[in-house]
Amino acid sequence: MAAEPQDDCLFCKIVEGHVPATIVRETETTVAFRDINPQAPTHVLVIPKAHYPNAAALAAAEPTLAADVLREAQAVADEDKLESYRIVFNTGAGAGQTVWHAHAHILGGRGMQWPPG
Ligand code: 5GP
Ligand code: ZN
Numbered sequence: 001m002a003a004e005p006q007d008d009c010l011f012c013k014i015v016e017g018h019v020p021a022t023i024v025r026e027t028e029t030t031v032a033f034r035d036i037n038p039q040a041p042t043h044v045l046v047i048p049k050a051h052y053p054n055a056a057a058l059a060a061a062e063p064t065l066a067a068d069v070l071r072e073a074q075a076v077a078d079e080d081k082l083e084s085y086r087i088v089f090n091t092g093a094g095a096g097q098t099v100w101h102a103h104a105h106i107l108g109g110r111g112m113q114w115p116p117g
Pocket of ligand 1: 019034035036037038090096098099100
């Protein structure tokens with residue numbers, strides 16, 4: 001649960017610049033970068049620089065930082081001129097979470113189905 005960088009965490013390595021990423025925005029508390037395997041014309045991941053294992057842990061520990069992530073989601077949408085977009089927080093392996101550092105998927109630029117399946 002610690003907010004300190006985790007040695008085995010891919011997204012902590014991206015925050016630290018040890019793994020390259022196509023960064024689209026950076027603030028004091030967050031980084032936004034393009035997903036390596038995009039599922040839509042816009043597929044950006046917004047992460048807090050601090051390490052939390054998922055969005056719920058982030059919101060419980062640092063609600064202001066969770067709000068920073070949401071604000072950045074809108075900023076990403078504005079930059080890509082998206083009128084509509086989807087924010088996804090996969091939480092738990094059964095929901096598709098594969099990286100255990102809280103991240104918002106920002107998806108847009110194509111039609112979306114609901115329910116998502
Ligand atoms: P999750 O499945 O945990 O919700 O989302 C993790 C996302 O990270 C996936 O969409 C995956 O494509 C993306 N991803 C995995 N490894 C890398 C990487 O090295 N660089 C970038 N930019 N995205 C990655
Ligand atoms: Zn991390």
